[in-house]
Amino acid sequence: MPADPPSSTLADMDIRPLRDDDPEIIAGAMAELGWDKPVAQYERYLVEQRDGVRDVLVATVDGEYAGYVTVRWESPYFGDLPEIQDFNVLPRLRRRGIGSALMDAAEALVAERSDVVGIGVGLYPDYGQAQRMYVRRGYLPDGRGLIYDGRQVPPMELVRNDDAATLMFTKRLR
Template sequence: MQLEKVKLLTAGAKDLSLLTDLANEMRNEKDVDYFEVLLQLQKEGLRTVYIAKNISDYVGYCLVNWSPKYGLYKRLNIPEIQDLNVLPKFRRRGIGKAMIEHCEKVVKKRGFKHIGIGVGLDASFGSAQRLYVKMGYVPDGNGVTYDRINVRSGEMRPIDDDLSLMLVKDI
């Protein structure tokens, strides 16, 4: 794995088309106003949206949700890293790890003791699952969620991006 230096920039309104282009390049279909909503929530202090850039290219994006929907995070006031995406041609270069480390530093600087992240359960999330564990994230002990709501034993849910295992880390 060739490690690559990456810088995280806080996104602004001027970056709307860039964020949309990055999502489209990853075939990561978003609602038309997804990034507009995120940037509005950022103005309100509820999210911080980051764009990752190496020396010459924009390579991904992620966000910190300061007011997550997930019940445990909400109850314990744990910020959540969400929507971590690295363009396929730049993967396996340490960019995702650098993005997570940046988010952890920002969260810690604000005085939080824990940070959360959710990960999908199908094989397409295998690399993310391994990375998060290597970085010290552990399951929160509450099982699987669907759209950030705990799934009870026997419930049927589709295996898609909304089916997640929620993880936490002490920072």
């Protein structure tokens, strides 16, 4: 049986804002995974970061891209409540504390401006680790039930279980 990869330590992990040279690197890493996250998405994130609409935190390990998370300061769903969005850690680097460090940094950033933060999570098994992580971190469902593409789904309405189907959570930070 192969040995588990060594755990990352804070000494070899860095969390920093998105930089001009990141969009191609991140989009390339996502494309290798078969995920549709084009360079244009990260270029838009750069513009939004410069405009103060969104902050993007990028994790690197030994100088190499490892993951990212964004904070949208005005949420399309929660209104003026900040929302953590688009949280990704490369699968080969998961379970090393990178995701927790990104979430810690995002929550600390939000806590400078807000007592509460929102977050959404998908409902199919690919999101299982995130679902468990958010609950362990103290996030609670907002009580509105199933949300599809930003809209509350009424009882008995059928929806597709894809990335647009989410359950939304909030957490009190202070």
